[in-house]
Amino acid sequence: MDKAKLKHIAIIMDGNGRWAQCRSHERIWGHIRGSKIVSNIVEEADDLGVQALTLYAFSTENWSRPLGEVTVLFKLLKKFLLKERSRILKNNIQFKVMGDTSKLPEKTKSLIKDLEEESNSNTGLKLTFAFGYGGRDEIVQAANNFIKENPGKELTEELLQSYLLMPHLGDVDLMIRTGGDQRISNFLLWQSAYAELYFTETKWPDFTRVEFRKIVEFVSKRERRFGNVCSSDLQTSKLMAVENKEIITNL
Ligand code: IPE
Ligand code: IPE
Ligand code: MG
Numbered sequence: 001m002d003k004a005k006l007k008h009i010a011i012i013m014d015g016n017g018r019w020a021q022c023r024s025h026e027r028i029w030g031h032i033r034g035s036k037i038v039s040n041i042v043e044e045a046d047d048l049g050v051q052a053l054t055l056y057a058f059s060t061e062n063w064s065r066p067l068g069e070v071t072v073l074f075k076l077l078k079k080f081l082l083k084e085r086s087r088i089l090k091n092n093i094q095f096k097v098m099g100d101t102s103k104l105p106e107k108t109k110s111l112i113k114d115l116e117e118e119s120n121s122n123t124g125l126k127l128t129f130a131f132g133y134g135g136r137d138e139i140v141q142a143a144n145n146f147i148k149e150n151p152g153k154e155l156t157e158e159l160l161q162s163y164l165l166m167p168h169l170g171d172v173d174l175m176i177r178t179g180g181d182q183r184i185s186n187f188l189l190w191q192s193a194y195a196e197l198y199f200t201e202t203k204w205p206d207f208t209r210v211e212f213r214k215i216v217e218f219v220s221k222r223e224r225r226f227g228n229v230c231s232s233d234l235q236t237s238k239l240m241a242v243e244n245k246e247i248i249t250n251l
Contacts, residue, residue, distance in 0.1 A: 015179025015203030033205035044209040060134030092124035099133030135189030
């Protein structure tokens with residue numbers, strides 16, 4: 001598999017709090033430092049020719065965190081929007097936020113809306129921030145919206161997919177989690193059915209373009225079988241079919 005086949009990469013940006021605590025700082029230090037490296041990773045994704053990059057910034061479960069921490073995360077989102085707007089537009093990036101943003105301050109909501117509109121016709125990297133996002137929530141919402149619009153009709157995989165928040169992004173090819181934990185934490189559950197998973201011990205504020213590139217190169221070498229056998233076995237099994245006929249008949 002070559003790099004170009006990893007069209008959609010999703011990253012769980014984890015480990016900010018522990019990064020700060022290791023240095024005897026408050027957890028919010030980690031969030032501040034972590035927010036500063038996001039643009040490096042976006043640039044690297046662009047350079048690698050990735051089509052879509054989806055970043056997990058705030059989960060539905062993160063609402064249970066102390067108010068002070070949640071407020072800092074809100075502020076950092078606003079700062080990112082103000083600071084990165086021109087770079088996003090200059091680099092032809094299409095920016096979107098997916099999730100429940102209703103509790104964000106009005107100013108942040110309007111910054112999101114403006115940047116989404118301004119970058120909507122951009123044809124480069126599709127950069128999506130998952131904020132106030134939960135995979136289960138997304139699937140339940142999709143199913144409910146489908147039922148409302150199509151009473152009595154049977155739901156199929158294709159139809160459900162089309163009712164997700166960002167159907168145009170398609171399936172996730174590679175999901176990376178920083179921070180050392182090996183779980184998905186309710187991120188893109190439907191879209192990751194066949195994603196390659198990669199967990200790194202590196203905490204998000206220490207994650208670099210170089211490590212990101214190495215992961216992409218490493219995972220690009222994996223063979224993805226999607227339930228099938230590998231391509232060389234497929235060839236051999238055709239050749240063996242005649243010889244195996246007797247065995248199969250006698251089973
Ligand atoms: C990830 O870092 C950022 C968010 C969840 C918003 P954490 O804050 O979860 O950092 P750790 O996992 O506690 O170190
Ligand atoms: C996942 O990290 C959410 C984000 C990175 C935004 P968490 O730190 O919230 O996940 P858990 O609680 O360790 O599973
Ligand atoms: Mg965490």
